Amino acid sequence: MSNKSSPSLNTSTEQAPLPASFLAALADIFTAAELLTAPADCWTYGYDNSRRHVLPQAVAFATSHEQVVATVLACNQFNIPLTARGRGTGTTGATVPLQGGLVLSLERMNQVLEFSPDNRYIRVQPGITNQQVQDIVKAHGFFWPPDPTSAAFCSIGGNLAYNSAGPKAVKYGTPRENTLGLRAVTGAGKDLRVGVFTSKGVVGYDLTRLIIGSEGTLAIITEATLKLTPLPEATKTLRAVYQDVFAAAKAVAAIMAQPVVPCALEFIDGNAINMIRQYSTCDLPENAGAILMIEVDGQREGLDSAAQKVADSAKNDGLLDIRVAQTREEVQALWQTRKALSPALRKVAPKKINEDVVVPVTEIPTLIAGLDELSKQYQLPIINFGHAGNGNIHVNLLLNPDDPEQSARAHQCLDEVFSLVLKLNGTLSGEHGVGLEKRDFVDRELDANSLELMRAIKRQFDPKGILNAGKMLPLG
Template structure:
């Protein structure tokens, strides 16, 4: 104990002994996320309430020590990797649902609660929280808010920013904030809630969130549409998003993804399938069949090989089995693939896919694409071997050109995975210098000493 730093000694005084880890072997597991980035923190602290969070932040601020907030580490951009050492503040023990208020359609939770636990608690009262990332069973609400991670339902119901009423958070200098409202309207002051959401723990550390709930629909219908090529599918997407029935999910896979599934699992798809859409509509029981038929009619553009509406739970499972086979197939073929999420306007999806195919051929890299077609959020997967230096060098150049293509198409470098470490060097291509400078000054107001998740989000100043 005598060899411990003053900060570690102070941490042991402000939280119980079993809430602080300092042995490297214990801390190592909290130094990485779902990217290939990793760094060893000096200590890991498990907070159990907001007051402990505030004390830890104040101590780190006093000692000028980096502080990185962490949920369950499911992020893919290295945003929770403690590249400067310091303290990792884990929220896995702050996992309570504090309040469910069905009358006002809200729920108050701690940041360490999982997305699935929120859905289960809301579902008991006939509600749900719209954000539904693929990792919902394990990812935390705090992480969802940090990245503004949404999932398929965002096409109809929006992202965490549209589904969070307010927050409690601690700034980098240890001040406790309450942002937002408990109502669906409120314009008093600046919207700090939406500013903190998506900031990846660089402005403030969230200790509590008031979530906006949505009533569960009576019924849902699932459709699968197959097309000759991505251009035909993109025309269908544009038509679907222009008609009155907004799908609650509109997912797509390109030819490479389809062929990978066909090789990995038995998929009942036309041999000349060049693109696939998975479509869901929801609503009142006496309306949803009519809505599904309307969507099916619109989806039958020229180039549609098949449009099928599932009529039973078994049929729904069969249709989604195709999509669910993709991730195991990718893991089987390329367990260490590079996965980037980008966004382009829906009308530019075919230009993006065509450009990605060209880049893949030029650099000798297989690229497989799938994602949320309804809002142009595409997951670009480069199937590479990290043990092959030549291939990784080609992948680095390829990624550079992928991001250039996305920006040329008036898109954005990230839709829901965030910036973290892996994309920070590219941010100044999307954001102008004056805007970046303002963002850095905002960061300095929230975190004067720069201790909150340093080295993330922005490129280094010139």
């Protein structure tokens, strides 16, 4: 077993004061209302949803592409670390300013720049929230498929930086499949326009997909052209209850092997079910070992038949119960199980470790069985749920991180969780990203030649290494 562990929580760093000439340059770029330098004012912008914190030395609020360009050029001139930030909902420490320096908040860049329903795209600034985009395009009969749980709060720029997807990715794909083009500023301060405004285009290298998911280490996104999808006429929701995870995983493979692709296929294991039962009034069989929440969408005509095909494929010897909701109230009742999970987890372990790993769908039973063994070995409860249709499982280690001995056991357990995932031909992250939490494990998944090439790409985009330094790729 590797001795690697998660990087330690860092609440303060010894930093040389920012040069007066650099602060003067910032004052020329931003108004007084757009620039913070007092530690008490900057404090909030030193952390994200990972519990990690490093105090930035200054915070600037950009409202235009030109301000971003000028800021990056100033940081290059004075060699100041620069961390771009959306709304801080990420869980991996990717927006924590490890080296202090300047945090560039994009939350005020929240405008719609162009909306072309006939061409099925919307061009937006990065600070607009996912939900705001959904509300705008819904009125015209469209949606943007990426729908993370934090949609009401997270920004489009953050979605793109992490390639955050959500349940609908099983049918509609991730931000990489739903973004036509970007405007961005490299770490060298160069203005980029990448991608297209059309549904097809193969000119040059695909820099759009390269920048998406790069966690602000290559360039800062200032505009995004999002590909829109027509809203389905109707949806059908099903809940299938199984006696164990092996039966549920067998059903997942069968569902994904037939022609009707669900728009959501969510998995909840037995440990999660038992916890939900303690904290909610959900109607669940006592012997439930796993649950699948399934949603099918499309044209109203023929949807009943499509839902029935999915239901038939979900049936096996381990199925205990399957329900198809017929009314909106029944849909809400079926989803109550899934919605009860997060509040229950917050009550049980508000400082849990939550890692989103991905394995081939056929390996889900082996993964869950292995996690159960690790739970017993390290005497830590492990709760598992997630997007079963693409094998994206959220592994939750419940612990009290203020207990040093328990925290040490948890990080040893996490080390073995990652080893298990890679042994099953999986990947260490599906949508939460790498940031700091998984940085020191990345070289287990990527070979040395790949890492060397990625570091060379980083140097090409960001020669001085000022953008989000110390993230994503292992140090060295």
